[in-house]
Amino acid sequence: KAGVTQTPRYLIKTRGQQVTLSCSPISGHRSVSWYQQTPGQGLQFLFEYFSETQRNKGNFPGRFSGRQFSNSRSEMNVSTLELGDSALYLCASSLDLVGSRYEQYFGPGTRLTVT
Amino acid sequence: AQSVTQLGSHVSVSEGALVLLRCNYSSSVPPYLFWYVQYPNQGLQLLLKYTSAATLVKGINGFEAEFKKSETSFHLTKPSAHMSDAAEYFCAVSDLKAAGNKLTFGGGTRVLVKP
Numbered sequence: 001k002a003g004v005t006q007t008p009r010y011l012i013k014t015r016g017q018q019v020t021l022s023c024s025p026i027s028g029h030r031s032v033s034w035y036q037q038t039p040g041q042g043l044q045f046l047f048e049y050f051s052e053t054q055r056n057k058g059n060f061p062g063r064f065s066g067r068q069f070s071n072s073r074s075e076m077n078v079s080t081l082e083l084g085d086s087a088l089y090l091c092a093s094s095l096d097l098v099g100s101r102y103e104q105y106f107g108p109g110t111r112l113t114v115t
Numbered sequence: 116a117q118s119v120t121q122l123g124s125h126v127s128v129s130e131g132a133l134v135l136l137r138c139n140y141s142s143s144v145p146p147y148l149f150w151y152v153q154y155p156n157q158g159l160q161l162l163l164k165y166t167s168a169a170t171l172v173k174g175i176n177g178f179e180a181e182f183k184k185s186e187t188s189f190h191l192t193k194p195s196a197h198m199s200d201a202a203e204y205f206c207a208v209s210d211l212k213a214a215g216n217k218l219t220f221g222g223g224t225r226v227l228v229k230p
Contacts, residue, residue, distance in 0.1 A: 103161065
């Protein structure tokens with residue numbers, strides 16, 4: 001079974017631009033979560049989607065948004081990019097059934113550099 | 116709110132020596148606990164999980180962890196380090212009060228294995 005895939009793997013953007021990152025979960029997984037990883041702040045939870053609905057949200061500004069499609073694929077968008085948005089963005093999927101809840105499987109990440 | 120503390124941001128061990136990575140959590144209810152490993156330029160890989168069954172949990176690559184409620188700890192060990200164990204390790208706790216699959220991560224411990 002294929003793992004979580006994220007595209008693109010690397011991205012360079014300029015301050016003020018917007019960016020969209022894509023995540024395809026493991027087949028059959030209905031929950032998709034996004035995390036931001038930076039050297040200074042570590043791994044921080046952005047949001048989670050389940051059945052096309054945002055189920056949970058972290059403490060990030062409204063510039064960070066996401067959505068999930070009917071096939072469980074998810075996208076996250078960051079508008080008006082700032083230098084501090086440079087990070088590794090990780091997507092994780094979960095089967096979200098009793099016995100496997102919270103067990104998340106991560107993709108390789110998208111490395112975003114804002115200049 | 117849940118929190119996770121990993122003692123030691125860097126650990127250096129000799130090949131063949133014991134690996135011990137410390138994790139303490141703060142939670143109002145017994146949480147689910149996880150250890151993940153991250154190799155350079157990769158996403159996070161699940162090593163093992165505790166979900167209120169056996170307190171001693173065995174994972175992949177020879178790692179195991181013991182849940183101690185009285186100490187609010189979930190330390191990760193491996194009897195004999197291998198060069199391939201060089202990576203960054205993250206302890207994570209589930210947020211059982213939040214809807215969905217939200218994980219809170221510790222700051223990570225980078226392991227260096229000396230030949």
